[in-house]
Amino acid sequence: MTLRSLEERLRHLPQPQAPKTLKARLFATIPDTQPQTVGAVRLKWRFRIRNFGATAAAAVLIFAFMFTVNHALSIPPQALLTELEDVSLCYTGRQQHFLYDQNDAPLALTSLPDMQRLINPNEIGY
Amino acid sequence: MLVRRGTQRQNLKHIRLGRRKAYETLICQHYKAIYGFMVYLTGDKNRSEDLTQDTFVAAWANIDGLRDHASLKSWLHQIAYRKFIDSQRATKHNRTLLKNMAEATSDIAETPNPLYQVMADEHSALLYDAIGKLEPSQYLLIILHYFQGLSFREMTAVLGRPTGTVKWQIGKALKTLKSFLSERV
Numbered sequence: 094m095t096l097r098s099l100e101e102r103l104r105h106l107p108q109p110q111a112p113k114t115l116k117a118r119l120f121a122t123i124p125d126t127q128p129q130t131v132g133a134v135r136l137k138w139r140f141r142i143r144n145f146g147a148t149a150a151a152a153v154l155i156f157a158f159m160f161t162v163n164h165a166l167s168i169p170p171q172a173l174l175t176e177l178e179d180v181s182l183c184y185t186g187r188q189q190h191f192l193y194d195q196n197d198a199p200l201a202l203t204s205l206p207d208m209q210r211l212i213n214p215n216e217i218g219y
Numbered sequence: 220m221l222v223r224r225g226t227q228r229q230n231l232k233h234i235r236l237g238r239r240k241a242y243e244t245l246i247c248q249h250y251k252a253i254y255g256f257m258v259y260l261t262g263d264k265n266r267s268e269d270l271t272q273d274t275f276v277a278a279w280a281n282i283d284g285l286r287d288h289a290s291l292k293s294w295l296h297q298i299a300y301r302k303f304i305d306s307q308r309a310t311k312h313n314r315t316l317l318k319n320m321a322e323a324t325s326d327i328a329e330t331p332n333p334l335y336q337v338m339a340d341e342h343s344a345l346l347y348d349a350i351g352k353l354e355p356s357q358y359l360l361i362i363l364h365y366f367q368g369l370s371f372r373e374m375t376a377v378l379g380r381p382t383g384t385v386k387w388q389i390g391k392a393l394k395t396l397k398s399f400l401s402e403r404v
Contacts, residue, residue, distance in 0.1 A: 094400065096393050103365035106343055109333045111254040115268055119246050119275050123239055136236060 231291070234282055242282075246275055249292065252367055253299050259362045260303045264333045270306060274299040293373035296363065300377055349399040357392035364389055 233241035253274055257267035277298050285294055350361055363369045363377060371389075375382045 094397060096397060099393060099397055099400070100365065102342075102346060103361065106346060106366070108366060109255050109258040111251045111271075112264075112268065115254060115271065116246065116250060118268070119250055119272060120243055122272055122276050123242055123246075123279055136232070 231285070242279060245278075245291075249295050250275070252292070253295055256296060256299055256362065256367055257303065258333045259366060260300075260359075261306075262333075266306070267333070270299065270302050273302045273306075277302065290373070290376060293369060293376040296367065296369065296373070297377045300359075345400070349396055352399055353392060353395060357388065357395060360385065360389050360392055361396070 230241045230244055234245060250271060254267055254271045257270045257274075258264070261267050261270065274295065278295060281298075285291065350358060353361065359378075360374070363374050364371075369377065371382050371385050374380075374385050378385065380388075
């Protein structure tokens with residue numbers, strides 16, 4: 094007999110069978126009150142913190158999305174200003190901050206807010 | 220396999236949260252192994268049942284001590300082995316008390332060894348007989364590794380010995396067992 098065959102024989106030896114009543118007996122011994130172990134309490138807190146974190150992250154995302162959408166709609170891009178051709182004033186990128194009338198004569202050296210105010214038809218008297 | 224491991228991990232999480240149903244699943248998975256281990260250690264049906272029960276009660280109370288799912292089996296065996304050692308001490312203590320009181324030790328209930336039921340054929344009986352002649356430490360190693368299916372690593376956790384030592388001791392136990400069987404044949 095080799096050691097390997099002995100090992101095989103050991104592995105295949107019949108094992109003692111547990112009595113059928115044992116399982117029910119073991120179930121009956123579990124206390125109804127759940128053990129509030131330190132780990133359980135810690136785990137519950139971990140779940141709470143995780144839930145709170147997830148909720149907070151979702152709220153921040155929603156807020157950021159809404160802010161982006163709002164901001165994008167309320168402030169027109171600067172390029173739009175240069176393409177306003179139906180007004181009597183024109184503004185070119187090459188000659189920034191200068192306003193010209195239809196004859197290309199410079200009106201005034203102005204800043205962007207001034208220009209925005211000026212291209213408002215109500216303010217220029219249309 | 221991955222799904223099964225995931226389910227077990229989920230089950231363990233529920234046990235840690237103190238859910239009874241999850242613990243019942245754990246009992247179903249392991250009670251036969253723990254009972255078998257106790258039968259090999261005690262050789263007594265009633266005592267094995269009691270110790271199995273003690274093991275699961277202790278496990279339920281100390282579920283916090285369980286760190287990893289992979290060690291669940293060895294963790295239960297570790298508790299069972301400690302329960303057995305405690306009960307051995309208590310039995311010795313009781314026997315001494317009884318002796319001191321000049322009472323017969325035969326009062327301690329003796330029930331038939333459940334192992335006799337599994338020695339149906341001659342080969343099994345011969346092998347069990349040879350295993351029974353091993354030193355207690357070697358006997359324990361053979362049970363844990365070949366009957367309970369614990370790996371060397373798991374046995375290290377149960378016995379608190381280095382893996383190398385466990386391997387060497389098992390090899391030695393096998394050789395001793397082989398020599399016992401050779402003598403018989």
